[in-house]
Amino acid sequence: MTEKRMKMLMEFAQPESLIPQNVKPLFDVWxxxxxxxxxxxxxxxxxxxxxxxxxxxxxxxxxxxxxxxxxxxxxxxxxxxxxxxxxxxxxxxxxxxxxxxxxxxxxxxxxxxxxxxxxxxxxxxxxxxxxxxxxxxxxxxxxxxxxxxxxxxxxxxxxxxxxxxxxxxxxxxxDASLFVDDDGTVYYVWQDGRVAKMKRDMSGFAEDPHRVPQQHFSPEPYCEGAFIFKARGKYHLCLAIWTMDEGDHLEYSVGSVPQKVSYDCVIATADSVYGPYGERYTAITGGGHNNFFVDKDGRLCATMFGNPVNESYAPFYARPAVIPMEWKGERVHPARRENDG
Incomplete structure (x- = not known):
């Protein structure tokens, strides 16, 4: 990535949301x-x-x-x-x-x-x-x-x-997902925040599906990759979204072909699985369509893969990886150590 290009991109990304440069693929498979x-x-x-x-x-x-x-x-x-x-x-x-x-x-x-x-x-x-x-x-x-x-x-x-x-x-x-609440209730989650409670035997829905209320960007870009996890007593709705800087949708062109800059993981938080979910923030720039899990050491981790966009924020393309995460107040971002980059 050129220095000029990096400088322009940095104007649209929060440093705390960037993927550390020491994050490497878990194995070499597309x-x-x-x-x-x-x-x-x-x-x-x-x-x-x-x-x-x-x-x-x-x-x-x-x-x-x-x-x-x-x-x-x-x-x-x-x-x-x-x-x-x-x-x-x-x-x-x-x-x-x-x-x-x-x-x-x-x-x-x-x-x-x-x-x-x-x-x-x-x-x-x-x-x-x-x-x-x-x-x-x-x-x-x-x-x-x-x-x-x-x-x-x-x-x-x-x-x-x-x-x-x-x-x-x-x-x-x-983009279907499953979320299990503390009481064992299972919810089916998909696309951009659509939710339905599952029957106890998991054979289908126990209720009519609905889209959870949430604060949208203006204008609202395309959202996908919905995933819900619970931490610190709150429900966190993760979405994969083509967006930058909490709502600014930056595009540039190579010749006459528009290029989307980054595919990000944004998160909104609620007190109930059904919402309403509050203001979205960019948790991982370039880390869209991922999930969160707790590892054997009790650390919150996020997955990533790197979407194929020119000079994107992801350090590699279409390879599986794990990012250790950390809480900064009420928000979660990639964990950083000295010399992470």
């Missing part, structure tokens, strides 16, 4: 939407959006959900595909062309889409679940087309095999 948990068996499990061998566009086509595990966040074991279209998919095996009004088409044709993305692994009452998104015919006028669904491990282990809980999409739109 991965987006990194999600990590610490399970009861003592392993960390990692998943995210992956590409099938020989493909470039993971949202056009991929082969399923891959997973890795580690005892220490340093040494990682590749568990391979824990859910695949070939072996495990049922209703998900539909190929369609999003530009053609959701019409079905021949597999692997030029316009054919069939990909699963942004999977998250969760352990609830000892059982492993994966919430995920995939291409799906549009349900509303002007919508790109997508849906979310929920899988449960039939073996009780993170390795699966996984079976569909709802026998079909649970929602349209994207």
């Amino acid at each position: 991965l987006r939407d990194t999600h990590i948990i610490l399970a009861r068996d003592g392993y960390y499990y990692c998943t995210g959006t992956t590409r099938a061998p020989g493909t470039e566009n993971a949202k056009l086509y991929n082969d399923g959900i891959r997973m890795w595990r580690s005892p220490d966040l340093r040494q990682w074991e590749d568990m391979g595909l824990v859910w695949s279209f070939e072996k495990d998919a049922t209703w998900q095996n539909r190929w369609y062309a999003p530009g053609g009004g959701g019409r079905e088409c021949e597999p692997f044709s030029d316009q054919a889409h069939r990909a699963v993305y942004a999977p998250e692994i969760h352990q609830i009452n000892g059982e492993f679940y994966i919430a995920a998104s995939m291409n799906w015919p549009p349900q509303e006028p002007g919508e790109e087309g997508s849906c979310t669904f929920l899988l449960k491990s039939a073996s009780g282990t993170a390795a699966g095999p996984y079976v569909d809980v709802g026998n079909g999409p649970l929602t349209h739109r994207i």
Whole structure:
């Protein structure tokens, strides 16, 4: 990054939100939407959006959900595909062309889409679940087309095999997550802060979905990657958002092509899972679509992957990583040590 470019970017980013330069990829695999948990068996499990061998566009086509595990966040074991279209998919095996009004088409044709993305692994009452998104015919006028669904491990282990809980999409739109409150109530969370309480048996929703009230930016940019965690007695709604400096949406051009500068993790806080959520702040500049977890040492950590934008704030592109976090008052930001950069 040029000195001139860095100076301009720094005008739009708070230093406390920047990713420390000593944050490195956990392993060398193309991965987006990194999600990590610490399970009861003592392993960390990692998943995210992956590409099938020989493909470039993971949202056009991929082969399923891959997973890795580690005892220490340093040494990682590749568990391979824990859910695949070939072996495990049922209703998900539909190929369609999003530009053609959701019409079905021949597999692997030029316009054919069939990909699963942004999977998250969760352990609830000892059982492993994966919430995920995939291409799906549009349900509303002007919508790109997508849906979310929920899988449960039939073996009780993170390795699966996984079976569909709802026998079909649970929602349209994207980026499904699960949040477990202190009383054991489970909530399904997706897109930009849409929430629905789950039935006790996790077979579906126990209430009508709704979008939580929150303070929006003006103008409101596109929001995705919703994730809720609870800390210090508060509920923290995390969103992935194309924005800078608490609401300023900065764009620049390379030639005639507009370039979005940064893909950030913003957070808003509430006293109830249903909100209302207050003012958003940028927790991690360049760290959009991530999750938060507590490691074996009791540290709050965030995941990241680095979105492919020219000269972005992320130190690398499409690789899984973990950022130790720290509280500064009521806000959480990357933890810093001397010489972190």
